[in-house]
Amino acid sequence: MTTAPPARLSGIGPLLREWRERRRVSQLELALRAGSSARHLSFVETGRSRPGENLVLRLAEQLDVPVRERNALLLAAGYAPRFAETPLDDPSMGALREGLDRLLRGYEPYPALVVDATYTVVAANQGIAMLMAGLPESLLVPPLNAMRLTLHPEGLAPRIRNLRAWRGHLLAQMERQIALDRSEALRAVYEEVKAYPPAHEDDDGAGEDEPVPYFALPMVIEHDGQVLSFVSSISTFNTPMDVTVAELAIETFLPADPATVEYLRSLTP
Structure with missing residues (x-):
């Protein structure tokens, strides 16, 4: 037997x-x-x-x-899920939404935004609105995606002076997240933005090999004839107990030189 x-x-x-x-x-x-x-x-x-x-x-x-x-x-393993996934517009998330809005407003005039696990923009301040001014309406139809807005040839990409370096940084960041999180949704966004053609036909990365006197890789971008430099910082919530909260990230753009600080402050009433 x-x-x-x-x-x-x-x-x-x-x-x-x-x-x-x-x-x-x-x-x-x-x-x-x-x-x-x-x-x-x-x-x-x-x-x-x-x-x-x-x-x-x-x-x-x-x-x-x-x-x-x-x-x-x-x-x-045969057990019930332990962590809820509460929509951000749920009444129970009111304190979280208020806190995020206060943080974003407090960071003005510098740009800051909140994104989810696929870089969909959840909230943004006036500094981000300033950078996006003049983008085509087709790119501004919700839901907005930060990677798409940044790397699309009709988005911010043509304005970014060091596009090749900044694009490489963003793609590498997404690759690390995909490797860690197994996210197919994020992989779809990655494949889309990676396939975008150069923002300019003559986009050869000119000027990107020049010495950069910054403490971290900046995003160097033009706005109304002014060259601005920002260093990005990303924050997440500590010990989250909800899937939605766990996947939120707050990205702030710190001015990387005095000229950028002076220009942004000049825009503040």
Whole structure:
């Protein structure tokens, strides 16, 4: 009489192994971090054992799995999702929206915006509106996408003096996120903007090899005949408990030279 192989207790094994390999962590190291054993973790990955809910969450935390994907791991293990995904316009998000609006207004006249996981613009201040002035209406139809607005040949791209370097920086940033988060939606945006033709037929990156006296790569952009320089900074929420909040990012543009500061302040009533 032959014995049938044990049935898989859950579908979490392949997902967990994929995240572990993405983070380049051994079974032993992950098990020690999560307070388990390499043997048990091996059984989980091969489908021979079902992990407890708390262990799933500990493993996800040690692997820095995005909040959305933590829900996927829980579901694959047979548990209910732990993290809600609340629309930003829900009444319960009122304090968050108010806080974001206050932050953006407080940063004016310097540009700042809030984007989600695919760079869809959630909120922006007057500094961003100033940079986008004059863009074609076809690009300003909601929902706005920050990467599309920046790299589209009819968007900000023709105004960016160091477009080749800045474009390379943005594409590399998206590549890192795709590798970490497995986001197909973000990959679609990446493939779209990567395929954009040069903003100018003579776009050869002229001037980008010149010495740049900045502390970080700036975005050098023209506005009404004035050359402005900004350094970008991105902030996220610490220990988010909601998928929507976890995927928000606040990007602020810090003036990189005194001329930019003086010009922006001159626009402030």
